[in-house]
Amino acid sequence: MTPTMALILLALGLAIVAGLAAYAFTLWQEVKRREAFREEELRRAHENCLSNLEIVASSLIQEQVDITEGAWRCKLLLDILDPRLLERPDFQAFAEVYSRTQHLHTHSARQALTPRERMREDRERLEVEAEWRQPVLEAAGRVLEFRRGWPESLH
Secondary structure (H helix, E strand, O other), rough: EEEEEEEHHHHHHHHHHHHHHHHHHHHHHHHHHHHHHHHHHHHHHHHHHHHHHHHHHHHHHHOOOHHHHHHHHHHHHHHOOOOOHHOOOHHHHHHHHHHHHHOOOHHHHHHHOHHHHHHHHHHHHHHHHHHHHHHHHHHHHHHHHHOOOOOOOHH
């Protein structure tokens, strides 16, 4: 191989490596951009959940919403934020009310029940609400404390 041919091949190899390095850098920048976008989306989703959670907890405390409905909503919003939150003693009342009432019919399924079945379900729901009213209201107060301490309160 002649020295000229070797230099040409070396220059060609360096050009290919430089092109691949530029392409890799472009891909790396795209990954960073997508990660930043995903983190921003997650932050906004958390803020929306926290805002809704604060509204529901305040509504529970002010007795503007039924204990069952408020507990369900709080449970679902906490579950969206982090499912492990429901394992905390502060928030277990929401999960307990949810587990005791999740079999009850809602919306159109409730309308399809006979009046006797609806009355039975209402009685069951009211019994759960009477038993868990105070723990759910206390948990709602802790939700407001949790919200004030966000994001440090998450861990």
